[in-house]
Amino acid sequence: MAIDQTYPEIRAAVASLCSQYQGGYWRKMDAAKAYPTEFVQALTSAGFLATLIPENYGGAGLPLGAGCAVLEEVHRSGGNGAACHAQMYTMGTLLRHGSEEQKEQFLPAVAEGKLRLQTFAVTEPASGTDTSRIRTNAVRDGDDYVINGQKVFISRTEHSDLMILLVRTTPREQCVKHTDGMSVLLVDMREAVGNGLSISPIDTMMNHASTELFFDDLRVPVCNLIGEEGQGFKCILDGMNAERILIAAECIGDARWFTAKSAEYARERTVFDRPIGANQGIQFPIAKAHIQTEAAALMVQQAADLYDAGRSAGAEANMAKLLASEASWAAGDTCIQTHGGYGFAAEYDVERKFRETRLYQIAPISTNLILSYVATRELQLPRSF
Amino acid sequence: MKVLVAVKRVVDYNVKVRAKADGTDVDLNNVKMSINPFCEIAVEEAVRLKEAGVATEVIAVSVGEKSCQEQIRTALALGADRGIQVETDGKVEPLVIAKLLKAVVDKEQPQLVILGKQSIDGDNNQTGQMLGALANMGQGTFASEIAVEGDKVNVIREIDGGLQTVSLSLPAIVTTDLRLNEPRYASLPNIMKAKKKQLDVYTPDDLGVAVTSHITQIKVEAPAERKAGITVKDVEELVDKLKNEAKIIS
Ligand SMILES: Cc1cc2nc3c(=O)[nH]c(=O)nc-3n(C[C@H](O)[C@H](O)[C@H](O)COP(=O)(O)OP(=O)(O)OC[C@H]3O[C@@H](n4cnc5c(N)ncnc54)[C@H](O)[C@@H]3O)c2cc1C
Ligand SMILES: Cc1cc2nc3c(=O)[nH]c(=O)nc-3n(C[C@H](O)[C@H](O)[C@H](O)COP(=O)(O)OP(=O)(O)OC[C@H]3O[C@@H](n4cnc5c(N)ncnc54)[C@H](O)[C@@H]3O)c2cc1C
Numbered sequence: 193m194a195i196d197q198t199y200p201e202i203r204a205a206v207a208s209l210c211s212q213y214q215g216g217y218w219r220k221m222d223a224a225k226a227y228p229t230e231f232v233q234a235l236t237s238a239g240f241l242a243t244l245i246p247e248n249y250g251g252a253g254l255p256l257g258a259g260c261a262v263l264e265e266v267h268r269s270g271g272n273g274a275a276c277h278a279q280m281y282t283m284g285t286l287l288r289h290g291s292e293e294q295k296e297q298f299l300p301a302v303a304e305g306k307l308r309l310q311t312f313a314v315t316e317p318a319s320g321t322d323t324s325r326i327r328t329n330a331v332r333d334g335d336d337y338v339i340n341g342q343k344v345f346i347s348r349t350e351h352s353d354l355m356i357l358l359v360r361t362t363p364r365e366q367c368v369k370h371t372d373g374m375s376v377l378l379v380d381m382r383e384a385v386g387n388g389l390s391i392s393p394i395d396t397m398m399n400h401a402s403t404e405l406f407f408d409d410l411r412v413p414v415c416n417l418i419g420e421e422g423q424g425f426k427c428i429l430d431g432m433n434a435e436r437i438l439i440a441a442e443c444i445g446d447a448r449w450f451t452a453k454s455a456e457y458a459r460e461r462t463v464f465d466r467p468i469g470a471n472q473g474i475q476f477p478i479a480k481a482h483i484q485t486e487a488a489a490l491m492v493q494q495a496a497d498l499y500d501a502g503r504s505a506g507a508e509a510n511m512a513k514l515l516a517s518e519a520s521w522a523a524g525d526t527c528i529q530t531h532g533g534y535g536f537a538a539e540y541d542v543e544r545k546f547r548e549t550r551l552y553q554i555a556p557i558s559t560n561l562i563l564s565y566v567a568t569r570e571l572q573l574p575r576s577f
Numbered sequence: 578m579k580v581l582v583a584v585k586r587v588v589d590y591n592v593k594v595r596a597k598a599d600g601t602d603v604d605l606n607n608v609k610m611s612i613n614p615f616c617e618i619a620v621e622e623a624v625r626l627k628e629a630g631v632a633t634e635v636i637a638v639s640v641g642e643k644s645c646q647e648q649i650r651t652a653l654a655l656g657a658d659r660g661i662q663v664e665t666d667g668k669v670e671p672l673v674i675a676k677l678l679k680a681v682v683d684k685e686q687p688q689l690v691i692l693g694k695q696s697i698d699g700d701n702n703q704t705g706q707m708l709g710a711l712a713n714m715g716q717g718t719f720a721s722e723i724a725v726e727g728d729k730v731n732v733i734r735e736i737d738g739g740l741q742t743v744s745l746s747l748p749a750i751v752t753t754d755l756r757l758n759e760p761r762y763a764s765l766p767n768i769m770k771a772k773k774k775q776l777d778v779y780t781p782d783d784l785g786v787a788v789t790s791h792i793t794q795i796k797v798e799a800p801a802e803r804k805a806g807i808t809v810k811d812v813e814e815l816v817d818k819l820k821n822e823a824k825i826i827s
Contacts, residue, residue, distance in 0.1 A: 200647060201647065201650055201651065201654065201763075201768050201771070202765070202768060204611065204647075204651060204763075205651075205654065205762055205763040205764075205765070205768055208762040208763070209762045212762075237764070238762065238763075238764040238765060239764045239765030239766045240765050242765070243765060252765050252766065252769055456593070
């Protein structure tokens with residue numbers, strides 16, 4: 193590595209924790225589409241999921257860069273943070289926009305690992321990326337909101353106690369701005385499931401615990417509103433930047449894992465009487481993926497630094513996610529090619545990581561939407577939609 | 578009871594070490610460094626003694642360049658109470674490390690000193706034994722179990738083909754083998770606490786030890802590559818090849 197790694201002591205500890213959950217563990221989870229409960233439990237009890245929670249609420253109070261170090265190491269070790277990464281960024285919505293009572297009530301329990309805050313529900317079948325068109329709505333009735341609607345691709349709902357939910361509280365047509373009129377509710381899923389909330393799993397290409405949610409007159413107390421009614425979009429926006437940066441760090445971890453695997457295999461695998469890595473047709477793509485990864489890593493670092501300095505990080509968070517997700521994909525594709533037939537054999541873990549890392553060109557925001565953001569916001573090109 | 582634990586910064590055990598092209602040493606450029614696994618076992622054992630109420634203080638000491646403070650911090654995050662770095666330059670041979678540790682032992686007066694049986698870089702397996710001689714303490718090397726009882730420590734040693742139990746008068750030296758325990762990993766709160774723990778730095782001069790060298794490393798080379806195997810038709814051909822080509826039977 194050309195530059196010193198940030199948070200070396202955290203990286204070392206996470207790597208040492210992850211060394212107890214090797215390829216075999218993840219393959220078993222993958223084959224059974226099972227949630228990696230033991231791994232998440234270990235990461236939780238060692239305090240790593242509370243990295244970003246302030247010290248006065250029982251966390252470590254470290255900057256986003258430290259969260260990036262944790263998740264990058266999980267992915268670099270061959271594992272996957274998707275089972276639990278949401279705790280890091282969803283917490284921010286509660287921390288920055290929640291009332292003191294809400295924070296006191298939930299954050300210490302989350303930091304301690306007694307409450308799981310792993311669900312962040314925005315996406316809907318009919319609205320897709322066009323978030324302002326969400327239809328799930330909440331209508332005030334006495335001290336409750338009554339919620340109806342549907343969400344799709346919502347991850348970890350079956351393994352979380354709390355959910356940060358974005359709903360419409362004022363119809364889009366009645367708002368001055370499209371993004372007005374939405375609100376954030378904190379839903380206690382332990383009470384909600386079976387009482388107006390039902391969950392149905394979605395079978396996906398990789399082991400991701402993603403689900404579909406149906407709301408049928410679910411009642412949520414008004415005291416669980418986070419921030420002001422109608423200002424929900426703003427409340428989730430800075431959380432989304434954190435999410436993009438953390439996920440970009442995971443992609444860097446994936447990319448580094450792939451490239452280390454490729455280089456090792458190419459040095460050792462001998463066909464035609466020499467290591468395949470002696471052929472430029474093999475070594476150049478590996479070198480290129482490495483270069484692409486290190487460049488993306490600099491952008492991730494820059495985005496995290498801006499975020500931690502409290503400066504606007506929207507463009508950098510988006511650019512970091514785009515570059516890192518493309519770097520991990522290039523590194524993954526190269527890794528399969530380098531491994532020849534063995535790239536497809538599950539026991540090498542390459543095909544699993546390849547399936548897993550593909551997601552990040554789509555979720556949490558797709559590449560096209562990032563390009564459109566940069567074109568119109570950074571470069572003032574006319575909007576196409 | 579004070580326990581002193583020695584920790585060394587070495588190439589991470591996952592790294593496939595390569596010799597430099599000129600054969601002068603192994604290539605440590607851009608290589609991940611970690612705490613020597615046997616030292617990690619030593620730290621774990623000391624921390625367990627403290628948790629069991631047997632030890633009152635655990636001190637982690639490392640001899641090396643400034644970067645070895647990272648490994649001292651790791652030991653502090655695993656539960657050691659304070660750290661000592663003896664700052665040296667470049668390679669230091671086991672005898673000098675043992676002399677520096679002896680000076681630290683004189684300063685701290687621990688009842689028990691736990692070291693790894695060897696470090697995975699030099700594989701010397703000497704420092705603990707030399708320290709025992711210099712400090713005039715009994716030693717229980719290759720420990721797979723230790724128990725402190727009164728002013729004695731009983732050590733079960735892993736020896737060729739079996740186990741040996743020895744009883745040593747304290748103060749004593751123990752070196753760890755692989756099966757002594759399974760080290761924990763550091764938790765984030767403990768990593769944070771470790772940053773605030775005391776870490777003193779001494780030079781060999783401060784300790785009155787001269788860093789001299791008696792060993793010159795002449796050459797480092799990779800093990801010979803294994804040749805591909807061959808398939809033989811039958812037992813006769815096998816016997817023939819073993820006799821006449823491999824010459825391992827006659
Ligand atoms: C495994 C998984 C887990 C997920 N977890 C969560 C979760 O926990 N919470 C949550 O809220 N969501 C989650 N999602 C949803 C994810 O955020 C969305 O899938 C993503 O934002 C894309 O939305 P969509 O699937 O509706 O695609 P669409 O919006 O239908 O887009 C389809 C394609 O069209 C492109 N496109 C759309 N509009 C334009 C345009 N104007 N110009 C150019 N191209 C355009 C997109 O880039 C994309 O490639 C998850 C998704 C997956 C697959
Ligand atoms: C699902 C599946 C089904 C299969 N079915 C069959 C089957 O039915 N019958 C059968 O016989 N085989 C089958 N195969 C094997 C397949 O044909 C081989 O995997 C393929 O030919 C590559 O060989 P390899 O995996 O040994 O890769 P290697 O030969 O080890 O090559 C690894 C990489 O190095 C590259 N490389 C090697 N030498 C050079 C060089 N000199 N210059 C540049 N690049 C080089 C290769 O292009 C490749 O990218 C199957 C494989 C899979 C994955």
